[in-house]
Amino acid sequence: MKxxxxxxxxxxxxxxxxxxxxxxxxxxxxxxxxxxEKQLGRVSCLDTPCLVLDLDMLEGNLQKMQAVAKHAxxxxxxxxxxxxxxxxxxxxxEAGAIGVCVAKxxxxxxxxxxxxxxxxxxxxxxxxxxxxxxxxxxxxxxxLMLVVDHGDSVDWLSASMQAAGLTxxxxxxxxxxxxxxxxxxxxxxxxxxxxxSRPNLRxxxxxxxxxxxxxxxxYHERRTDSLQCLQQAVPIFxxxxxxxxxxxxxxxxxxxxxxIDIAVPEVTELQVGSYVCMDTEYRGIGSAVDAAQFTAFAxxxxxxxxxxxxxxxxFVTVDAGLKSLYRDGGVPQVFAPPDAGLTYDWFGDEYGxxxxxxxxxxxALGTVLELIPSHCxxxxxxxxxxxxxxxxxxxxxxxxxxxxxxx
Amino acid sequence: MKxxxxxxxxxxxxxxxxxxxxxxxxxxxxxxxxxxEKQLGRVSCLDTPCLVLDLDMLEGNLQKMQAVAKHAxxxxxxxxxxxxxxxxxxxxxEAGAIGVCVAKxxxxxxxxxxxxxxxxxxxxxxxxxxxxxxxxxxxxxxxLMLVVDHGDSVDWLSASMQAAGLTxxxxxxxxxxxxxxxxxxxxxxxxxxxxxSRPNLRxxxxxxxxxxxxxxxxYHERRTDSLQCLQQAVPIFxxxxxxxxxxxxxxxxxxxxxxIDIAVPEVTELQVGSYVCMDTEYRGIGSAVDAAQFTAFAxxxxxxxxxxxxxxxxFVTVDAGLKSLYRDGGVPQVFAPPDAGLTYDWFGDEYGxxxxxxxxxxxALGTVLELIPSHCxxxxxxxxxxxxxxxxxxxxxxxxxxxxxxx
Numbered sequence: 001m002k003x004x005x006x007x008x009x010x011x012x013x014x015x016x017x018x019x020x021x022x023x024x025x026x027x028x029x030x031x032x033x034x035x036x037e038k039q040l041g042r043v044s045c046l047d048t049p050c051l052v053l054d055l056d057m058l059e060g061n062l063q064k065m066q067a068v069a070k071h072a073x074x075x076x077x078x079x080x081x082x083x084x085x086x087x088x089x090x091x092x093x094e095a096g097a098i099g100v101c102v103a104k105x106x107x108x109x110x111x112x113x114x115x116x117x118x119x120x121x122x123x124x125x126x127x128x129x130x131x132x133x134x135x136x137x138x139x140x141x142x143x144l145m146l147v148v149d150h151g152d153s154v155d156w157l158s159a160s161m162q163a164a165g166l167t168x169x170x171x172x173x174x175x176x177x178x179x180x181x182x183x184x185x186x187x188x189x190x191x192x193x194x195x196x197s198r199p200n201l202r203x204x205x206x207x208x209x210x211x212x213x214x215x216x217x218x219y220h221e222r223r224t225d226s227l228q229c230l231q232q233a234v235p236i237f238x239x240x241x242x243x244x245x246x247x248x249x250x251x252x253x254x255x256x257x258x259x260i261d262i263a264v265p266e267v268t269e270l271q272v273g274s275y276v277c278m279d280t281e282y283r284g285i286g287s288a289v290d291a292a293q294f295t296a297f298a299x300x301x302x303x304x305x306x307x308x309x310x311x312x313x314x315f316v317t318v319d320a321g322l323k324s325l326y327r328d329g330g331v332p333q334v335f336a337p338p339d340a341g342l343t344y345d346w347f348g349d350e351y352g353x354x355x356x357x358x359x360x361x362x363x364a365l366g367t368v369l370e371l372i373p374s375h376c377x378x379x380x381x382x383x384x385x386x387x388x389x390x391x392x393x394x395x396x397x398x399x400x401x402x403x404x405x406x407x
Numbered sequence: 408m409k410x411x412x413x414x415x416x417x418x419x420x421x422x423x424x425x426x427x428x429x430x431x432x433x434x435x436x437x438x439x440x441x442x443x444e445k446q447l448g449r450v451s452c453l454d455t456p457c458l459v460l461d462l463d464m465l466e467g468n469l470q471k472m473q474a475v476a477k478h479a480x481x482x483x484x485x486x487x488x489x490x491x492x493x494x495x496x497x498x499x500x501e502a503g504a505i506g507v508c509v510a511k512x513x514x515x516x517x518x519x520x521x522x523x524x525x526x527x528x529x530x531x532x533x534x535x536x537x538x539x540x541x542x543x544x545x546x547x548x549x550x551l552m553l554v555v556d557h558g559d560s561v562d563w564l565s566a567s568m569q570a571a572g573l574t575x576x577x578x579x580x581x582x583x584x585x586x587x588x589x590x591x592x593x594x595x596x597x598x599x600x601x602x603x604s605r606p607n608l609r610x611x612x613x614x615x616x617x618x619x620x621x622x623x624x625x626y627h628e629r630r631t632d633s634l635q636c637l638q639q640a641v642p643i644f645x646x647x648x649x650x651x652x653x654x655x656x657x658x659x660x661x662x663x664x665x666x667i668d669i670a671v672p673e674v675t676e677l678q679v680g681s682y683v684c685m686d687t688e689y690r691g692i693g694s695a696v697d698a699a700q701f702t703a704f705a706x707x708x709x710x711x712x713x714x715x716x717x718x719x720x721x722f723v724t725v726d727a728g729l730k731s732l733y734r735d736g737g738v739p740q741v742f743a744p745p746d747a748g749l750t751y752d753w754f755g756d757e758y759g760x761x762x763x764x765x766x767x768x769x770x771a772l773g774t775v776l777e778l779i780p781s782h783c784x785x786x787x788x789x790x791x792x793x794x795x796x797x798x799x800x801x802x803x804x805x806x807x808x809x810x811x812x813x814x
Contacts, residue, residue, distance in 0.1 A: 047536040049813050081756065103757040104726075123726070123757065124715045126773050129454040149716055152772055180724050180754050181716040211755060308531045309556055309588040317587050319511075319530070322785045324813045328734050347587050348618060349488065349784045350510040350530065350813070365559055366533050377756045378729045382788070384811055404791055404810075406456050406731045406757065 046394075048306040048368060049324035051383040053398070055390040057300035058276065064297065065258065065275050066096045072262035077101050077120060077251060079273030082377050084402035085386065086114035088276065093118075099143070101251075101271050105133045106405035108144065112137050114401065120145045120251065122207060122271065124173065124181055126153045130407070131160040138166055145249075147173040147207050149182050151194045158198035167200045171249060174208040174236060176229035182207075188236050196244070205249030206240065208233035209271060214256030219286045226257040230264045237266050255282055259296070277301035279376040281329030302335055302370040303379065305352065310365045314355060318344075318369060321351045324382060329375035336370040337363075344371055453801075455713040455775060456731035458790045460805070462797040464707035465683065471703065472665065472682050473503045479669035484508055484527060484658060486680030489784050491809035492793065493521035495683065500525075506550070508658075508678050512540045513812035515551065519544050521808065527552045527658065529614060529678065531580065531588055533560045537814075538567040545573055554580040554614050556589050558601045565605035574607045578656060581615040581643060583636040589614075595643050603651070612656030613647065615640035616678060621663030626693045633664040637671045644673050662689055666703070684708035686783040688736030709742055709777040710786065712759065717772045721762060725751075725776060728758045731789060736782035743777040744770075751778055 046052070069076040076096060080089045081103040089100045089111060099118025102108050108119050125134050125146060138144045138161070148154050148170050161168045172191055175182030183191050188206075195203045210229035216222040230252060240247040248268065253261035255274040261267055274282050275297045287294040305320035325332050327346055334342040334354070340361040347353040354369065356362050363369065373379040380386075381403055388395040453459070476483040483503060487496045488510040496507045496518060506525025509515050515526050532541050532553060545551045545568070555561050555577050568575045579598055582589030590598055595613075602610045617636035623629040637659060647654040655675065660668035662681040668674055681689050682704045694701040712727035732739050734753055741749040741761070747768040754760040761776065763769050770776065780786040787793075788810055795802040 045536075047534070047540075047814050126715050127454070127713055129452075133454075149718060150772060175718065179719060180758055180760075181718075183718055187718075306534055308533050311556060311582065311588075311590055311594075312586060320813070322733065322735060322782075323788050326729065326734075328729060351587055353587075365557060375729075381730050382811065382813070404789065406727070406789070407454050 046304055046387055048304045049320040050304050051380065051386050051400075052302045052304055052370070053277065053386040053388050054298070054300045054302065055388055055395060057298035061276050061278070061297045061300055062092060062095045065270075065272060068258065068262065069270055070096065074262055074267060075269035077118075077269045077271055078276065079103075079122070079271055080107060080111065080402065081122075082273035082380070083276055084380055084400045084405070085398050086111055086116060086401050087398040088386075089116055090114070092276070098269065101273075102402075104405055104407055105130050105137065106407040107402045108137045108141075109133060110402045110405055112141050117141050118143045120147075120171070120207075120271075122147055122173075122209065124149050124153055126150070126156065128156075131156060133407075135160055135164055135166070138168060139164070143169075145169040145171060145204060147171045147181070148191070148195065149173040149175070151191060154191070154194045154198065154201065158201055161200045167202055169202050169204045170195055171205050171207045171251060172203070172240075174206050174233045176208045176210050176232045177213075178209060178211045180211065182209075185232050185236055189239075192240060192244075202246050203240070203244055205247050205251065205268070206233055206237050207251045207271075209252060209254065210257065211254065214254040215281060215285050216256070217284075217286050218291055219288055222257060222285070223260045226260045227264065230261060230267065234264065234266050255297070256285055256294075259288065274376055277376050277380070278372070279329060279379070280331070280333045280372050280374045282376075283333075283372070284330065299335060299372045301373060301376055301380070303332065303373055305369050305371060307354070307363045307365055307367045307369070308351075310362070313359070314357075315353050316356075316363055316365075317347060318352045318354055319350065320371065321346055322349045324350075324379075325352065325371065325373050326375050326378035326382060328378060332371040332374050334369055335372050337361075342369070453711055453794055455711045456727040457711050458787065458793050458807075459709045459711055459777070460684065460793040460795050461705070461707045461709065462795055462802060464705035468683050468685070468704045468707055469499060469502045472677075472679060475666065475669065476677055477503065481669055481674060482676035484525075484676045484678055485683065486510075486529070486678055487514060487518065487809065488529075489680035489787070490683055491787055491807045491812070492805050493518055493523060493808050494805040495793075496523055497521070499683070505676065508680075509809075511812055511814055512537050512544065513814040514809045515544045515548075516540060517809045517812055519548050524548050525550045527554075527578070527614075527678075529554055529580075529616070531556050531560055533557070533563065535563075538563060540814075542567055542571055542573070545575060546571070550576075552576040552578060552611060554578045554588070555598070555602065556580040556582075558598060561598070561601045561605065561608065565608055568607045574609055576609045576611045577602055578612050578614045578658060579610070579647075581613050581640045583615045583617050583639045584620075585616060585618045587618065589616075592639050592643055596646075599647060599651075609653050610647070610651055612654050612658065612675070613640055613644050614658045614678075616659060616661065617664065618661065621661040622688060622692050623663070624691075624693050625698055626695055629664060629692070630667045633667045634671065637668060637674065641671065641673050662704070663692055663701075666695065681783055684783050684787070685779070686736060686786070687738070687740045687779050687781045689783075690740075690779070691737065706742060706779045708780060708783055708787070710739065710780055712776050712778060714761070714770045714772055714774045714776070715758075717769070720766070721764075722760050723763075723770055723772075724754060725759045725761055726757065727778065728753055729756045731757075731786075732759065732778065732780050733782050733785035733789060735785060739778040739781050741776055742779050744768075749776070 309317035580589035716724035
């Protein structure tokens with residue numbers, strides 16, 4: 001693929017040990033209505049706006065994160081909230097992940113329906129409706145785990161499981177500074193005791209997610225802060241592990257700190273999400289080897305967009321706006337055509353503006369551009385499918401079957 | 408409904424001449440799994456996050472805009488890109504609208520599938536894929552209209568229609584300052600001639616959308632700017648109308664300038680969208696009668712969200728984040744509980760933070776809040792259905808069947 005090396009500093013591994021064509025669970029063949037054009041890549045027979053996953057890059061990303069985790073002696077439990085796709089979750093597990101994370105019960109429902117197991121729900125469940133749905137998933141998935149961060153919800157969860165004659169594995173959600181969910185480290189012993197007092201809840205360990213440091217620049221500041229966060233949870237985990245035989249999970253980390261958090265011996269698994277497809281927000285945070293860029297993972301995710309109006313000098317209008325590129329985390333970047341000095345900015349719900357400084361680089365009416373989204377998670381959630389491409393071929397598509405699962 | 412008057416300055420009409428229960432095309436009965444609780448309104452048996460449409464408010468909004476248009480002698484062609492719902496589009500037509508607008512061909516496909524007609528596509532169509540899809544819609548809908556803003560796309564459109572032996576009604580898209588699509592007024596005569604030279608295209612008029620002034624504050628500045636924009640198109644329309652018998656449509660306006668643009672005699676129809684459900688961005692732009700608020704239309708659209716973590720003083724965490732409330736146009740407002748001094752801010756993809764200053768107003772774990780989204784169009788596009796409520800009852804739901812139609 002002509003642009004890979006340009007955009008990845010030539011550092012991307014190309015291991016290709018997976019057989020993606022055999023493993024693309026939901027993949028289906030795509031017929032093009034006209035001959036494949038290669039002007040701007042192999043995907044110009046796709047209508048736009050649409051989401052494209054570059055399988056070479058995806059493969060490299062999966063392999064690299066798995067290799068890093070394995071080398072560090074950590075398990076990988078990637079976050080499916082990023083990609084919202086059971087076929088991709090299955091691929092992560094086949095590549096070596098011990099399971100996946102989800103943020104919401106409705107996401108777990110869809111993954112269970114797709115036949116996946118070993119799912120950790122990383123957010124608290126506190127209402128009767130949600131407990132009912134959780135119970136239904138648990139009935140088909142003994143390996144389901146859930147975090148808890150409040151004594152009341154421990155009681156509600158226990159009562160719900162007791163009524164069904166089931167047990168549930170739980171992690172204590174430790175608030176190491178994000179302040180979004182979790183209990184402060186000082187309150188963990190009481191919460192642990194609350195869980196232990198319930199015979200139908202099994203305490204499996206802790207979750208300590210430092211979400212607030214994932215996008216910190218520069219790298220060394222991020223490193224310092226992430227390690228400080230995790231150190232708050234280390235003595236807690238040691239204590240729990242020493243006294244509770246079932247307590248052996250320390251789930252933590254994210255794409256921004258994966259190579260930092262592996263240095264904490266107590267951490268047992270990494271909850272990384274965005275690495276699988278990446279976005280411009282993550283690519284700009286800097287890394288251990290490059291203060292300006294974070295290029296460990298390749299931008300496998302692209303939004304294709306078409307020039308639909310070209311009546312001005314200096315810019316054209318494309319057909320991807322707020323509803324195709326989630327407005328968060330900066331602005332999307334133009335991936336193809338490369339090196340043409342094109343920049344994207346939002347231009348309303350349905351449109352974007354592509355600015356050029358060189359008149360010779362002005363994209364003509366009907367031209368298809370490839371953009372790297374600024375924030376991958378909510379952008380993926382705007383679409384129903386990934387189109388899968390490798391080099392000059394379209395392989396098929398995966399349904400984004402967790403799309404819209406916000407409950 | 409207890410909160411209506413609090414939030415609408417008591418100005419909202421309550422005409423109730425529609426029979427919504429009979430007219431809710433896609434409506435289905437909703438069974439609650441437990442008794443309806445009225446603590447925070449009638450919707451607490453709904454799982455969250457979810458979208459709720461208040462039918463009393465919706466009814467008032469539809470009636471008011473229709474009455475204003477009728478009184479001014481204008482047609483109404485509301486924009487379905489806002490609500491993405493064929494049942495609601497049908498209701499707008501039954502209330503008196505002559506048809507609806509859409510931004511994308513895929514939206515027209517869904518409305519055609521639902522049996523609607525008289526659709527104007529407000530954005531240019533320039534690729535073979537889109538022209539093929541447009542043609543398929545046109546084959547079932549002779550009343551379909553499309554804007555054009557480039558000579559090349561006029562030729563492509565004509566060739567496409569000619570091959571199928573069909574004609575197509577078109578409007579010239581006049582760029583009155585938005586610079587997103589459209590041609591400058593000075594280039595309109597040439598484009599009009601291009602259309603006229605094609606026997607299978609019928610020139611029906613112009614579109615002049617001043618999108619860049621819709622959210623301008625204060626009102627009088629918005630008024631001045633909008634009228635200046637439209638005045639650029641007035642002589643063009645007069646000239647076309649005088650020379651081309653079929654040319655009788657001047658489509659313009661938006662929710663922010665509906666009561667301004669009706670003063671332009673040449674304007675024949677209003678392309679208003681957001682008025683039907685409203686959002687905090689529009690409610691903050693000020694109006695002719697109130698410099699700080701725009702309260703002509705009631706906030707019929709709400710996102711319900713639940714407190715899922717409450718371990719800090721001063722704020723709690725709710726389950727609606729970027730994926731349930733589109734991050735654009737400011738921040739959502741807390742509609743219920745009213746007057747509790749609660750404010751929302753985003754807290755990641757799946758969560759929000761509700762801040763309170765009065766400790767007595769702290770929402771407890773499991774509490775359901777109602778929020779007014781900051782930008783309605785892209786927020787609606789995140790969900791699959793509207794839950795319909797009136798006073799203390801849930802009436803049913805409408806599928807958001809144009810959701811995700813970005814092509």
